[in-house]
Structures are given as C-alpha cells and as structure tokens.
Amino acid sequence: xxxxxxxxxxxxxxxxxxxxxxxxxxxxxxxxxxxxxxxxxxxxxxxxxxxxxxxxxxxxxxxxxxxxxxxxxxxxxxxxxxxxxxxxxxxxxxxxxxxxxxxxxxxxxxxxxxxxxxxxxxxxxxxxxxxxxxxxxxxxxxxxxxxxxxxxxxx
Amino acid sequence: xxxxxxxxxxxxxxxxxxxxxxxxxxxxxxxxxxxxxxxxxxxxxxxxxxxxxxxxxxxxxxxxxxxxxxxxxxxxxxxxxxxxxxxxxxxxxxxxxxxxxxxxxxxxxxxxxxxxxxxxxxxxxxxxxxxxxxxxxxxxxxxxxxx
Numbered sequence: 001x002x003x004x005x006x007x008x009x010x011x012x013x014x015x016x017x018x019x020x021x022x023x024x025x026x027x028x029x030x031x032x033x034x035x036x037x038x039x040x041x042x043x044x045x046x047x048x049x050x051x052x053x054x055x056x057x058x059x060x061x062x063x064x065x066x067x068x069x070x071x072x073x074x075x076x077x078x079x080x081x082x083x084x085x086x087x088x089x090x091x092x093x094x095x096x097x098x099x100x101x102x103x104x105x106x107x108x109x110x111x112x113x114x115x116x117x118x119x120x121x122x123x124x125x126x127x128x129x130x131x132x133x134x135x136x137x138x139x140x141x142x143x144x145x146x147x148x149x150x151x152x153x154x155x
Numbered sequence: 156x157x158x159x160x161x162x163x164x165x166x167x168x169x170x171x172x173x174x175x176x177x178x179x180x181x182x183x184x185x186x187x188x189x190x191x192x193x194x195x196x197x198x199x200x201x202x203x204x205x206x207x208x209x210x211x212x213x214x215x216x217x218x219x220x221x222x223x224x225x226x227x228x229x230x231x232x233x234x235x236x237x238x239x240x241x242x243x244x245x246x247x248x249x250x251x252x253x254x255x256x257x258x259x260x261x262x263x264x265x266x267x268x269x270x271x272x273x274x275x276x277x278x279x280x281x282x283x284x285x286x287x288x289x290x291x292x293x294x295x296x297x298x299x300x301x302x
Contacts, residue, residue, distance in 0.1 A: 001244060001245065001297075001300070004240065004241040004244045004245050004250075005241075005245065005249070005253050005293065005297065007237045007240065007241055007253075008237060008241045008245065008249075008250050008253025008254050008256075008257070009253050009254070009256050009257040009260070010233075010237070010257060011233055011234040011237035011238070011241075011253075011254060011257060012234075012253065012254035012255060012256060012257020012258040012259075012260075012261065013257040013258070013260065013261040014230040014231075014233040014234050014257075015230070015234045015254065015257070015258060016257070016258040016261040016262050016265075017227075017230055017261065018227040018230040018231055018234070020265070021223075021224055021226060021227040021230075022227045024224055025220065025224040025225075025227065028220065028224075029220065032202060032205055032206045032209055033206055034227075035198075035202050036199065036202040036203055036206050037225060037228065038225075038227045038228045038231055039195050039198040039199035039202055039228070039231070040199045040228065041225055041227075041228020041229065042194075042195040042198075042199070042228045042229075042231045042232050042235075043192065043195040043196050043198075043199045044228075045228065045229060045232055046188060046191050046192045046195050046196075046232050047192065049188050049232075050186075050188045050189065050192060053188065054186050054188045054189065055186065056186075057184065057185050057186045057189070058184075059184045059185050060185050060189065061185055061189055061192070061193055064181065064184055064185060068177055068180070068181045068184075068193075069181075069193050069197060070177065071173075071174040071177045071178055071181070071193060071194050071197075072174075072193065072194045072195070072196075072197035072198035072201065073170075073197070073201070074170035074171060074173050074174040075170075075171070075174055075194065075198060076198060076201055076202065076205075077167055077170055078167040078168070078170050078171055081163050081164055081166075081167040082164070082167065084160075084163075085160045085161075085163060085164050088157065088160050089157060089160050089161055089164070093161060093164075094164050097161050097162075097164035097165045097168060098164055098165075098167065098168035098171070099168060099255065100165055100168060101164070101165040101166060101167065101168025101169040101170075101171070101172070102168045102169065102171050102172045102251050103172075103248065103251065103252075104165075104169065105168070105169035105170075105171075105172035105173060105176075105247075106172040106175070106176070106246075106247035106248040106250075106251045107248050109172060109173070109176040109247045110246045110247050110248050114176060115173070115176040115177055115180060116179075116180035117176055117179055117180060117242065117243070117246070117247065118243070118246075120246045120248075120300075123299050124299075125295050125296060125298050125299025125300075126248065126295070126296055126299050128295050129252065129291070129292040129293070129294075129295035129296045129299070130292070132288045132289070132291045132292035132295060133252065133255075133288070133289065133292045135285075135288045136259075136284075136285040136286070136288035136289045136292065137285075138285075139281045139282065139284045139285030139288065140259070140281075140282070140285045142281050143279055143281035143282045143285065146279075146281070
C-alpha cells in the first residue's frame with residue numbers, strides 16, 4: 001500500500017511537470033494542438049509498451065461495456081473548461097474549484113462503490129482528512145492570489 | 156455569471172475523479188496498459204477531430220518546436236498507468252490526495268530551486284503550510300484504512 005501511495009505522489013509530480021511543459025508548448029501552437037501532440041506521443045509510447053510488456057487478458061477494449069471507455073472525454077472536457085475559465089476567475093479559484101470537485105466525487109465513488117470499484121466506508125479519518133484538504137485549499141488559494149497580484153503589479 | 160463558471164470548473168474536477176474511477180476496474184479487466192491506451196488513443200482521436208474544426212491557421216512548423224516540449228507526452232502515461240494501478244488498492248480519494256501531494260510538492264520545489272529556468276523564489280510560508288495540510292490528509296486516510 002505504501003508503494004502505491006508513493007507511486008501516486010510521483011505521478012502527481014509527473015502531472016505538474018507535464019502541465020508546465022504543455023503550458024509553454026500551448027503558448028506557441030495553441031491549446032488544442034499542444035494537447036494533440038502530447039496525446040499522440042502518449043498513444044505511441046503506450047502502444048510500444050503494450051507490444052513488449054503487456055501480458056494477454058481475457059477481455060479487451062472492444063469487449064468491455066462502452067461506458068468504460070469514456071475516461072478520455074472527462075480529461076478533455078476538463079482541459080477545455082480550464083482554458084475558458086482561468087481568464088475569467090483566475091488560477092487561484094480555478095485550482096480550488098478543481099480540487100473541491102475531485103474530492104467530493106472521489107468520496108462519492110469510494111463510498112458508493114460506483115463504476116465497479118470496491119466500496120470504502122466513509123469514516124471519521126476520511127472526514128478529518130477532508131478538513132485538512134479544505135485548510136490546504138485555503139492556503140493554496142491565498143498563496144496563488146498573492147502571486148497573481150504580484151504578477152499584475154510587475155507586468 | 157462568475158458562479159456558473161466556477162461551478163463548471165467544479166464539475167470538470169469531478170470528471171477527473173470519474174476518469175480515475177473508470178480506470179481502475181478497466182485496467183483490471185483488460186490490462187493496465189490497454190486501459191491507458193483507451194485514454195490516449197481516444198483522446199488523441201478526439202483532439203485530432205477538434206483540431207480540424209478549430210484550426211486557427213496558426214500552423215507552426217513542427218520542426219521549430221523544441222523537442223523537449225514534446226516530453227509531456229512521456230509524462231502523461233506515467234500518471235494514467237499509476238491511476239489504473241493505484242485506485243483498486245488505495246481507492247479513488249486516497250489516490251487523488253496522493254497525486255495532490257505530488258503536484259503541490261513539485262510546484263513548490265520548482266519555485267524553490269528554480270528548476271526549468273524559473274527564477275528562484277523565497278520560501279512561501281502559505282504554500283508550505285498548504286503542503287503540510289495535504290500530507291496530513293494523506294496520512295489520515297492511510298490511518299483510516301489501517302484502523
């Protein structure tokens with residue numbers, strides 16, 4: 001379990017590096033095209049990994065129920081919404097709103113066992129951890145707000 | 156108007172958890188790498204279609220793009236593979252909190268050490284406090300599973 005926690009942390013680091021890199025690429029070729037490039041490279045890399053490392057399974061992507069293939073849609077919708085929303089509400093609010101949505105929905109999925117996940121009981125530990133996330137969001141919001149103010153005054 | 160935009164972002168964030176919730180069971184059925192391909196394959200196909208219809212004429216020569224800026228495509232699959240591996244073991248919430256620790260920690264480190272050519276910034280005590288809270292949240296969910 002510790003190992004998977006570590007993996008999740010590392011993947012978060014990869015995600016924020018990716019966001020930083022994509023931001024620079026997006027400024028040059030536009031958001032849609034930069035995402036297309038990123039996803040194309042991702043597709044090719046994943047295919048190469050499948051060819052050499054993936055053991056065979058009973059089911060495949062064409063036999064599972066179609067709704068299980070909808071994951072990519074949510075990622076793209078998120079991207080488009082952020083592009084539209086950040087100029088209107090600022091990074092600080094957008095970040096807080098994103099994490100808030102993530103936490104609420106992940107608690108619901110865990111507690112109800114939606115989408116074929118094993119249900120996980122909502123206990124006091126989990127509630128306490130959500131309070132910590134709320135405190136963290138306040139800190140992140142204030143810090144981003146400061147930075148935005150600083151950026152405006154220097155540009 | 157503003158509140159509608161904020162609500163949209165909240166829904167979009169919910170979508171990210173949905174994506175994570177879909178990936179775990181899918182990876183279990185068809186394999187983790189195939190599940191990852193469902194994200195990148197479908198995503199690339201959709202984005203290709205969108206790019207046809209939204210072409211702005213800002214058609215930059217591919218060769219003029221610095222190659223390292225394409226490495227984002229290598230990092231994305233790491234995130235998706237880990238989602239398929241981790242959510243069945245940790246649950247969606249703990250996985251998302253773990254990812255958040257990585258994101259906040261990394262952005263703090265980038266500012267603090269001045270990586271990727273950004274200018275070094277003094278320690279932002281608010282950001283450090285925020286990071287400590289996120290780590291506390293991760294520890295608490297972990298304890299919640301143990302108890």
